[in-house]
Amino acid sequence: MIFLDTCVWMELLGVRTPVKTHEIKQAAAASDLLQNILIKKEKIVTCKEQLIELVSAIEKVTMKTVNQERKANNLSRVGKLKEFRKLEEFQSTKRLCETVIGDVKHFAEVSRIGEYDVGNIIQRLDLADINDCLYYDYCIRENIEFYTFDSDVARLGNSEKIHTYNAGENRWI
Amino acid sequence: MKEILIKNYIAGDTAVSYEDGKKCQYDIVKSVEQGEKIILDFSGIDYVITAFLNPVIGDLILEKGDGVMKFIGIKNANESIIKKIKLVRDGALVKREDLEE
Numbered sequence: 001m002i003f004l005d006t007c008v009w010m011e012l013l014g015v016r017t018p019v020k021t022h023e024i025k026q027a028a029a030a031s032d033l034l035q036n037i038l039i040k041k042e043k044i045v046t047c048k049e050q051l052i053e054l055v056s057a058i059e060k061v062t063m064k065t066v067n068q069e070r071k072a073n074n075l076s077r078v079g080k081l082k083e084f085r086k087l088e089e090f091q092s093t094k095r096l097c098e099t100v101i102g103d104v105k106h107f108a109e110v111s112r113i114g115e116y117d118v119g120n121i122i123q124r125l126d127l128a129d130i131n132d133c134l135y136y137d138y139c140i141r142e143n144i145e146f147y148t149f150d151s152d153v154a155r156l157g158n159s160e161k162i163h164t165y166n167a168g169e170n171r172w173i
Numbered sequence: 174m175k176e177i178l179i180k181n182y183i184a185g186d187t188a189v190s191y192e193d194g195k196k197c198q199y200d201i202v203k204s205v206e207q208g209e210k211i212i213l214d215f216s217g218i219d220y221v222i223t224a225f226l227n228p229v230i231g232d233l234i235l236e237k238g239d240g241v242m243k244f245i246g247i248k249n250a251n252e253s254i255i256k257k258i259k260l261v262r263d264g265a266l267v268k269r270e271d272l273e274e
Contacts, residue, residue: 012189012224016266017231023269024191031191031224038187057272064271092265099260102253103222 002037002044003139004108005148006053006131009046013103014058014096022167026149029165033147033172034107044108045144051104053131055097059084062093113138128152136162147172174210176248177201180217188221194228201233205244216249223261230261 004012011030018027037044063084067077078084084093113134121133128136129152136156139146146153147163154164163172179188182197204211213229215221233241242262247255260266 010267010272013222014267015223015269015272016264017227017235017261018191018269019235027191027224027227031189031222034189034222034224038185038189058267061267061271065268068271092263095256096260096265096267099256106220 001142001144002042003046003135003144003146004033004044005135005146005150005153006050006057007149008033008147009050009054009100009104010057011149013100014054025167025170026165029170029172030149038107045111046104046108047111047113047135047138049113049131049134051101051110054100054104058097058100059093062089062096066090066093114141124156127155132156174212175204176212176214177204178214178216180214183218183225186217186219188218188225191224191228194225195232198228198232201229201245202236205233205237205241210244210246212246212248213250214248215251215254218254219251221254221257223257223266226257226261227266230258234262 008030011026012034018024059081063078063081066084066087066089069089070077078087084090116134116137121130124133127133128150132148132150132153133156135146136153138144139161140157140159143161145161145163147165149165151164154162156162165171166173177197177200179197180186182188182193183190188194201211201213230245233245247258250258
């Protein structure tokens, strides 16, 4: 079984076309990975926590983009997500969220990652963010291969189940 | 007018590869530069993701400008594929530099 980190899903499904060399390499690495998984008919798993993380990330980032565009057009900017949701531009963000979540569910099975100890996660917050800790623990416990672009995940432990992308060698290690 | 069959660039019925999209875009650009109108034929394709469409549509617009879409037609694409083509064409995807900050 395979778990793709949120940054990998964003690369595959949610971001604009890559322009810089490192962006192109990352886009190719993510899509080659998914292509190989599909060819080998391996099972991809996700969880509700990850779907929520994706939606939150898209909302947050598109608000930033909309604010830049509104500034350029001499329109008032919004400071909070609460205000952003009232704008017409938010409908486009909502459509993007629907598409991305639909795609993730097309390729992956939504699993329950089980019970987790929040106290234990807080103790590791200086190493990686909450979601990384949740996904890491889940993958180690269930023997799932975890693919990520985020090197912070490797700080949680040196399991061979964790695969990070090495841009220099252009391969997953 | 030239028809480009997307299925020729991918293995199977799901288009996910950035590199495959790049190969397709290369052929589109060649035809556009010869002044031909292009029809992208999605017959036999059930599912696409934006990683594949980004080079096909996104890079094409970056290279040739928004006006290039007047020369591009879409054929045999299901509703989900059309929705994603529009997302890429309209720049509705997340801006990479905003994500990185």
